[in-house]
Amino acid sequence: MIGYLHIILRLVIWFLLTANLSVANIIIGVCVALLLPHPRTAPGAVKDWLRALGKIVVAIPQAYVEAFELIFRPHTQEYITRERVKPRRSPGLIFLDIFLITFTPKTIVVKYHEDGWYEVHRVRQRQQ
Template sequence: MILSIILRLTIWFLLTSDLSLINIIIGILIAFLLPQNPPERQSIKDWIHLLGELFISIVQAYKEAIEIIIFPHAYEGLTVQRVPPNRSKYLIFLDVFLITFTPKTIVLKYNEEGWFTIHRILRKKTP
C-alpha cells in the first residue's frame, strides 16, 4: 500500500514537474483516490535492483539526448525483450516506464506471454 502511494506520487511529480504545495496536495489526493489493487508480493531485492536500473536509465537518458543532438538518427527498428519472470504489475509498469524514459526507445506493446515490443531509433541501419 505504501509503495503504491509512493509510486503514484513519484509518477505525479515526474509528470507535472511541480513541487508547489497545491500540486503536492493534489498528488496525494489522486494517489489515494485511484483504485487500489490487492498487494502482490515482490522481494526487496527486486525493488532495489529496479532502483539501480532507474539511476542507470537517468544517466543513459542524458547520454542518449546528447547523442541525438550531435549525431543524426535516421533509422528505426523494432526489438522484442523478455520480461523477467514472476514480475508484479507494478514492476512491469516500472520496466515499461524505464524503457520509455530514455529518448531512443519506447514500449509499443506488452504481450501477456511476457514480452515487450520496443521501438528504437538508430544511428545506422542494421542488417
C-alpha cells in the same frame, strides 16, 4: 514495505501530472494515492523494487548521453524488437520497466503483450 512503495509511486505520478506542490494539491494527492485500489496480485520483492529503482538512476545519465548522440550524430535506422518481461513481475514493476525503456531517447515501448512481451522501437546509426 511494498505498500509504501505503491503509495510513493502514486504520489510521484500525481505530482508529475499536476506539477503543483501546493498544500492543497499535496493533500489531494495523498488522498488519491490512499483511495486508489490496491493491487490484488502478489507484491514484488523489495529486492526487485530496489533493483528497478537503481536501474532508473543509472538510466538518467544514459538518457543525456543518448540525447547528445542523437543531436550530433543523427540515427536513421529503426527497428522493432521483442523483449521478454521478467517472470513474476507485479504491475508496478512492469510499469517501471516500461518507464525505464521509454525514458531513454533511443527506445520506446510500443506495446505490452499480456503473454509476457514488450515490443520496443529502437533507433541506431546506419552501419557503414
